[in-house]
Amino acid sequence: MAHLIFRCDQTNLAMMTGLEIEPAVFERLHATRFVQCRFCGQDHAWEVVERIPEAAALMSRGATECLRRSLQSDANAARAVDADVRALYERMAGRWFRQAIKRDQPLDLEPGLTAHEGLLVRRERLPDP
Numbered sequence: 001m002a003h004l005i006f007r008c009d010q011t012n013l014a015m016m017t018g019l020e021i022e023p024a025v026f027e028r029l030h031a032t033r034f035v036q037c038r039f040c041g042q043d044h045a046w047e048v049v050e051r052i053p054e055a056a057a058l059m060s061r062g063a064t065e066c067l068r069r070s071l072q073s074d075a076n077a078a079r080a081v082d083a084d085v086r087a088l089y090e091r092m093a094g095r096w097f098r099q100a101i102k103r104d105q106p107l108d109l110e111p112g113l114t115a116h117e118g119l120l121v122r123r124e125r126l127p128d129p
């Protein structure tokens, strides 16, 4: 299994979705989903990585749950043989994805720290999985 993330190439930070996926399944997905980056304001596409980048922030639980449903619908769409069924799953996936984006809270980074430093501090406080 690999981790689904949105990576910011401008700041070298990453948003973790909290979701894991088989790389082979990910490659079969038709949709590419983008998130507007909290760090630089540009849109970044999702990708899968074996290792989580050093500085990474986790999405909220509510957003992760919506994203999980979106991913499931995307996977169903990729498997669908019937064009109407595929279109239905793609619509559902898009709807869940928009819900995920809406639910995710902005980061409250500690004053005086850059986003990168703030995320490293935050990671150190998290217990090891």
Ligand SMILES: [Zn+2]
Residues within 6 Å of the ligand: 007, 008, 009, 010, 011, 037, 038, 039, 040, 041, 042, 044
């Ligand atoms: Zn960015």
